[in-house]
Amino acid sequence: MSTVIEKDKETVETSNSDTYGLGVRHLQCALLGIIVITIAGMRNILNVAVIAMVSDSPPNENIPTYPNWASKKNLMLSSFFWGYVVFQVLAGELAKKYGPKLLLGVSIFINSIFLLLLPYFGAQFGYLGVIACRVIQGLTQGPLQPCCHNLLSKWVPRQERARMGNFVYSGAPLGVLIALPTAGAISSSSVGWPVVFYLYGSIGILWTILWFVFGSESPSVSKMISEEEKRYIQKSTSVHEEKTVPTPWKAIFTSAPVYAILICHCGQNWGYFTMITETPSYMDKILDFNLASNSALSALPYLAQWIVSHLLSPIADLLILRQVVSVGSSRKLMNSIGTLVPAVALISLMFLGSDQPALTLVIIVIAVGVNGGTYCGFNINHMDISPTHAGTLMGIGNTIGNSQKQLWNIVFVTTGIVYVITGVMYILLGSGEEQPWNKLEDRDELPFQDRKTNSTLAEIKTKE
Template sequence: MSNKVGKENRHVECVYRSLGGSYVALFRRNSGVIEKSPVAYSPPTFGKRHSQVLILFALVFLAYGIRVTLSVAIVAMTTPSASSNPNIPTYPDWNDKSIVLSAFFWGYIIPQIFAGWIAGQYGPKWFLVGSMTVCGGMCIVLPAMAALLGSLGVMVSRAIQGLCQGFIFPSVHCALSRWVPPEERSRLATLVYAAGPLGTVAGMLLTGVISASNLGWPTVFYLYGAGSIAWAAFSALFSANSPSSHPSISEAERYFIENSLGHTEDKPKPKTPWTAIWTSVPLWAILITHCGQNWGFWTLMTEIPTYMSKVMNFDIKANSALSALPYLVLWILSFFMSFASDALINRNILTLGHARKLFNSIGLVIPALALFFLGITPGDEPIRAVALLVVAVGFNSGVYCGFNVNHVDISPTHAGTLMGITNGISNIFGIVAPLMVQFIVTNETDATQWKIIFFLTAIIYVATSLVFNFFGSGEVQKWNDKPED
């Protein structure tokens, strides 16, 4: 095919997608003639977008491991007989364990909105590299802080770790909005965020085994500190802010990603429409749901080891294994959920918005029912209690295809900022939830007091799920870009 275009004698290359087949055509304008020469359009089955997702997967895996190690380690830190090595230091006089567990969130909520905005302006890469470097360093010094300053030293170390990790999820959301096309959004985004429960499983198991061995609980923090710094070095070498800045991505894959997303990061960044964002009903639906999710998630995450130890009377090895089991199931179920979600959307069985609401409901209502029955389970039925915990945590994986990725749906351009807003505000409940447990559960061996915690969490799950179903949206909002874009 050739077309006359006048008397121009310029050499021009542009990308064109044929309606009759999948290829990119290069148009060369020479002596007034455009010639089309097809080149491969189909992106690679495993391309740079997948390698970037795997780097983010490793990041979230380590980040969650760092978060949860203390939930198990604090049992060993305050129990003199926990380790087979008598030289491992312990602190049995600490009576503020729930406060220590909540300290991570003191720093975590501070940078969220700023982190999302600045990652959108300058790219997420170096913020992630820097935050994980410092976070890893604070892991390494945590045992020394405990020895020198007691529980206060651990609180300071954890608060700084939280401050660093406050940059992670807004930056990850920003990276996903640039690298993941909508056709693959549910499964690739879920792969990244499901690394959290997998990291939880690994962290709990590793912490339980090492804390009970001759190595003792300090070794856990040394390992995670070294792993975080190693990840930062690897990411500095091999990650990129966007397809347009990756040095070795193929033109076919770059075109596939940018064409699917409908934008390129080469264009000037639009101004952030703060007024429109804060008055957006779909964003408030995400925010309220995020608050409910974090209340339940962090209540169970931080308190399951104590519940298993004090009510079910499991020792630290069995405790760590059983505490990790629900998160292993969550990780496995997340893949079924994400592939089912993408299939329903891509086959036009459900709209994107309806799919988000369906899986969000699965992720909150089924866990709520499990927590209700857990609350009426006697303390002498540990098998039933563990099974219900597995259901409560495992089916929570539905939210990864629900509100958790909905920021990118309603505003790809400002996804990092939106995640910063909802993640920052919602994680206040990561502080409040453990403190509420300490206030209500005055006797950790009393199953009746734990019942109140489970019932309260179930009510919050159902209420926030209804809010998302009524007010959530899968449509790109008008304020996503400036009108002229």
């Protein structure tokens, strides 16, 4: 028995077959989800470990600490993003042209090696050694999201994108949730802060091995996938796997839906990274929590974000599947929840004092938690408007969105305003429909008008 569902000019054939259950597409998403969790930890463990790193009273005399680095803390933290923005767009193009498997695997392996080396580089070359490792980590983590978008656009049917895309990308707050208390507990224990970097570096190398064994570029080249599941996936994706499609740069940069995503991406990154970078220090300096409590409580908002995103993602897919709203409207609804509610919460912080730590923490949890709605909004919208170029579009967004990290310490009120503006702009400009410039053959059939006869190409062909 089968059902045909038509929505947003796209027909998706579904059936009550076993392909609805667990399949190879779920294995690929599981691998991507695991590395997103790991990478989020790798990126953020220094936020907590640096407190122990610059302490003048380590829990064990054998643990190296560098109190004279205290003034360099923000420099070490921000140096990651010097490298992170460099290869974003290029990674999207390389993934589209040559496939994302090798690019992603090699990048994560190099990233893991330099995470293992970070304590050694710090001991040998001072804080500049730490910065060097962080820059290289930024360079090698840059390809992650463009590669993930490229893979998801090939592996995930449109009617599953909110759930599967959220499963992968919500690994970021889950990774923070795990990393912050883990880093805090290890850094404040007798084993010392270097062990945090050894742990995550080892996990990254193990994942690389699993990726090269079980990862796959696409359903068409997978040796594990069944023909039934392959047909089910390919019926509702429109990625050109047979040929390399040139990137329509002019069409991309004159597309309102693209700008909707870019604007919201910038706002999201500004708010998210301000929160994730400043929350541990805010709780330490303003709310007066110690390191162990700090790391655990700093992770609480990201537990809320992970939970909220998993509550909203099936709703987003169900709204589309039941034809309640279009794809674009579903993305806008979830994105609005994820930006406007946190905006109100963040702005309200200006009315609270340091003598209200419990209420402050509740508001931070709400702000970060409800922000999980964006995982079902702009964050997967690239795959709707252009499955073929989704990786490149994510690369463009990450490049622009991560080039403003020096502004992270802007007050919470400004962050709230940015959420409002970007959320509204996404509502006005966003779309859930595949754009005509996604396919080369579609671009050849775009409306053409002869200047002399004032006739369209279709009318000229009819006359002939």
